Amino acid sequence: xxxxxxxxxxxxxxxxxxxxxxxxxxxxxxxxxxxxxxxxxxxxxxxxxxxxxxxxxxxxxxxxxxxxxxxxxxxxxxxxxxxxxxxxxxxxxxxxxxxxxxxxxxxxxxxxxxxxxxxxxxxxx
Amino acid sequence: xxxxxxxxxxxxxxxxxxxxxxxxxxxxxxxxxxxxxxxxxxxxxxxxxxxxxxxxxxxxxxxxxxxxxxxxxxxxxxxxxxxxxxxxxxxxxxxxxxxxxxxxxxxxxxxxxxxxxxxxxxxxx
DNA sequence: GTATTATTGCAACTAATTCGCATTAAAAAA
DNA sequence: TTTTTTAATGCGAATTAGTTGCAATAATAC
Numbered sequence: 001x002x003x004x005x006x007x008x009x010x011x012x013x014x015x016x017x018x019x020x021x022x023x024x025x026x027x028x029x030x031x032x033x034x035x036x037x038x039x040x041x042x043x044x045x046x047x048x049x050x051x052x053x054x055x056x057x058x059x060x061x062x063x064x065x066x067x068x069x070x071x072x073x074x075x076x077x078x079x080x081x082x083x084x085x086x087x088x089x090x091x092x093x094x095x096x097x098x099x100x101x102x103x104x105x106x107x108x109x110x111x112x113x114x115x116x117x118x119x120x121x122x123x124x125x
Numbered sequence: 126x127x128x129x130x131x132x133x134x135x136x137x138x139x140x141x142x143x144x145x146x147x148x149x150x151x152x153x154x155x156x157x158x159x160x161x162x163x164x165x166x167x168x169x170x171x172x173x174x175x176x177x178x179x180x181x182x183x184x185x186x187x188x189x190x191x192x193x194x195x196x197x198x199x200x201x202x203x204x205x206x207x208x209x210x211x212x213x214x215x216x217x218x219x220x221x222x223x224x225x226x227x228x229x230x231x232x233x234x235x236x237x238x239x240x241x242x243x244x245x246x247x248x249x250x
Numbered sequence: 251g252t253a254t255t256a257t258t259g260c261a262a263c264t265a266a267t268t269c270g271c272a273t274t275a276a277a278a279a280a
Numbered sequence: 281t282t283t284t285t286t287a288a289t290g291c292g293a294a295t296t297a298g299t300t301g302c303a304a305t306a307a308t309a310c
Contacts, residue, residue, distance in 0.1 A: 002308080004306085006307070037259045039258085064297080098228060098229065104208075105221070114243070118238070128287080129276045129286095165288075165290070188267095189266085
């Protein structure tokens with residue numbers, strides 16, 4: 001199951017790189033200058049996640065957002081999880097360089113963390 | 126827009142009180158001993174949220190969960206937000222008495238926090 | 251250049267949630 | 281207690297996000 005290089009993949013990756021924010025499938029589609037099928041966009045984004053190129057955040061709107069998040073990669077060795085900020089005005093999710101700190105009661109096994117703060121971001125104020 | 130007391134409201138509140146966990150509409154419906162329409166359950170649950178009787182958490186499954194969360198009320202004066210734990214095995218969300226601690230960059234206005242840890246809970250291990 | 255199979259597009263499908271509208275029934279008013 | 285007001289409910293349809301099956305296409309290996 002080796003990955004192949006395709007224009008589709010390049011285009012979506014470019015959109016994510018440029019935006020530097022987490023985008024929904026919808027937002028990715030809007031920013032593309034070529035037409036790519038909805039289902040394909042989802043498949044590409046999920047493949048990116050499998051390959052650890054991106055990570056997925058779910059907002060309290062129930063939607064999936066995908067981020068390349070370069071700074072996250074830098075932090076990834078030390079900070080596994082970080083907070084995200086979803087702006088109600090520009091509807092993007094941003095990775096904050098703020099680590100998620102918690103302690104769980106005995107007997108609980110944490111496999112993932114999804115932490116999203118919602119509000120108005122700096123640019124939209 | 127004054128609220129009225131109805132059997133429906135009582136029944137749903139009872140289910141939430143008994144479970145002591147955050148439940149999805151689906152889970153609420155299953156635990157009811159009377160038949161209540163799906164749309165109505167959503168409406169009642171959302172009304173509870175407006176009235177601050179419950180709070181809503183969104184899992185990374187994108188689904189809404191509602192919790193009465195008595196202990197939360199106790200903490201509410203001091204701790205506005207707390208972590209939640211979603212068990213992949215029993216598919217419920219639990220309020221943890223673990224405060225959400227974070228600092229956001231200047232210029233960001235936080236209105237809400239949705240923090241969910243996912244894994245296996247104590248009971249399911 | 252040919253074969254292999256990952257990738258894509260399309261259409262249909264599912265699941266969660268919401269909405270419009272007519273009906274029912276609390277609670278307030280008479 | 282009856283009447284009136286309007287919140288609450290049920291039903292069905294609509295919406296939205298995401299997934300899936302399948303046939304066609306096109307990277308990459310041979």
